[in-house]
Amino acid sequence: MRLITSFTADPTQSISLVLDDGSKVNFTMRYISNQVGWFYSIEYGSFVVNNRRIVTSPNMLRAFRGIINFGIGVSTADGYEPIYIDDFSNGRASFYLLNEADVLAVEQAIKDR
Numbered sequence: 001m002r003l004i005t006s007f008t009a010d011p012t013q014s015i016s017l018v019l020d021d022g023s024k025v026n027f028t029m030r031y032i033s034n035q036v037g038w039f040y041s042i043e044y045g046s047f048v049v050n051n052r053r054i055v056t057s058p059n060m061l062r063a064f065r066g067i068i069n070f071g072i073g074v075s076t077a078d079g080y081e082p083i084y085i086d087d088f089s090n091g092r093a094s095f096y097l098l099n100e101a102d103v104l105a106v107e108q109a110i111k112d113r
Contacts, residue, residue, distance in 0.1 A: 002097045007088035019070055020099045029054060031085045038082055044068060055081055059098060059106045071098035071106065
């Protein structure tokens with residue numbers, strides 16, 4: 001699990017995340033003020049997801065776990081959703097890139113509930 005700390009308070013941000021196997025994931029997030037929240041898009045090879053809301057979750061990409069070998073976890077200091085433009089830049093929200101082992105650990109934790 002790798003904490004990504006390069007986000008700013010800019011309303012549109014794009015970063016390239018490097019996975020353990022060296023492949024890259026292009027990640028874009030946009031703050032949409034009239035929706036009071038952040039939305040993300042991902043490109044990973046032929047896998048594309050567009051304009052999904054960023055929510056607090058141990059793995060926001062869990063629905064795609066049979067398709068991709070990574071995940072994204074989001075947590076907030078207060079347990080609520082990331083709704084402010086500066087949530088990722090001021091530390092209220094944390095963004096984690098999960099490798100395959102992390103994704104499996106999240107799955108196991110869900111099964112053990």
